[in-house]
Amino acid sequence: MNLSSLGFFRSLRHDNRQFAVIGLGRFGRSVCSTLHKLGYQVLATDINEKRVSDALTEQLVGHALQLDSTEPAALKEAGIFEFDTVIVAIGNYVQESIITTLNVKEGGVPHVVAKASSEVHCKLLRRVGADHVVFPEFEAGSALARSLTKPSILDRFDLDPDNSIVEIIVPDEFHGKTIAELQLRNRYGLNLLAMSHNGKFIINPDPSKYLERGSAIVVIGCNKDINRLPI
Numbered sequence: 658m659n660l661s662s663l664g665f666f667r668s669l670r671h672d673n674r675q676f677a678v679i680g681l682g683r684f685g686r687s688v689c690s691t692l693h694k695l696g697y698q699v700l701a702t703d704i705n706e707k708r709v710s711d712a713l714t715e716q717l718v719g720h721a722l723q724l725d726s727t728e729p730a731a732l733k734e735a736g737i738f739e740f741d742t743v744i745v746a747i748g749n750y751v752q753e754s755i756i757t758t759l760n761v762k763e764g765g766v767p768h769v770v771a772k773a774s775s776e777v778h779c780k781l782l783r784r785v786g787a788d789h790v791v792f793p794e795f796e797a798g799s800a801l802a803r804s805l806t807k808p809s810i811l812d813r814f815d816l817d818p819d820n821s822i823v824e825i826i827v828p829d830e831f832h833g834k835t836i837a838e839l840q841l842r843n844r845y846g847l848n849l850l851a852m853s854h855n856g857k858f859i860i861n862p863d864p865s866k867y868l869e870r871g872s873a874i875v876v877i878g879c880n881k882d883i884n885r886l887p888i
Contacts, residue, residue: 676697676698676699676740676743677702677743678699678718679747680747681702681709681711682746684793685744699718700721701718701720701722704724705723726753726761727756732764738765741768745758745787748774748793754778758785759786762786769787770788770789809828811826812824816877822877826888831868832869833868835865839868847878848877848878849874852866853874854866
């Protein structure tokens with residue numbers, strides 16, 4: 658079984674087929690390319706006409722427009738406010754990033770993801786309404802460090818700096834034991850949300866279910882408790 662493709666978190670994500678990406682720098686191009694290859698409809702915009710042209714020529718997206726995202730009228734005319742999710746990928750131009758994020762939120766977009774280049778930038782983006790802020794460089798470095806030190810963790814969703822949901826390979830120590838026998842809450846302070854079986858996840862599995870070596874489980878709890886697992 659290919660555990661890396663099992664994707665507990667991907668199976669929970671809302672099947673939203675349309676995204677708008679504002680900014681076609683390296684990060685924005687990567688987001689567009691990945692979403693497009695996955696079959697999602699993407700509208701990309703940038704103030705630089707050459708970047709827009711290149712994105713279309715290289716088939717990174719199906720649609721791309723040249724516009725100034727600091728102008729609300731331009732965003733409205735392009736239909737950006739009609740999207741459920743907009744990614745503001747302008748990381749290195751703080752003023753433009755903040756104004757664009759504010760414009761998109763005030764335009765009624767329910768979910769806005771914005772790229773930050775610093776802690777201060779992050780705080781400002783949240784202040785103007787960004788629903789989710791990403792630090793691509795920091796997150797890539799953090800993910801690499803975790804994969805090197807905790808290879809049994811297949812996927813991770815950080816709820817806040819102290820708590821996470823993680824998908825992990827069943828430790829050898831857990832093999833052949835039932836969920837009830839493990840007593841994850843008493844021993845580790847963790848709650849088991851799901852377990853894999855025949856390539857699919859069982860949500861809130863019966864405590865009498867046996868865990869098998871090579872399968873996966875999903876647990877939620879404090880990071881310090883997660884780190885105590887025998888993985």
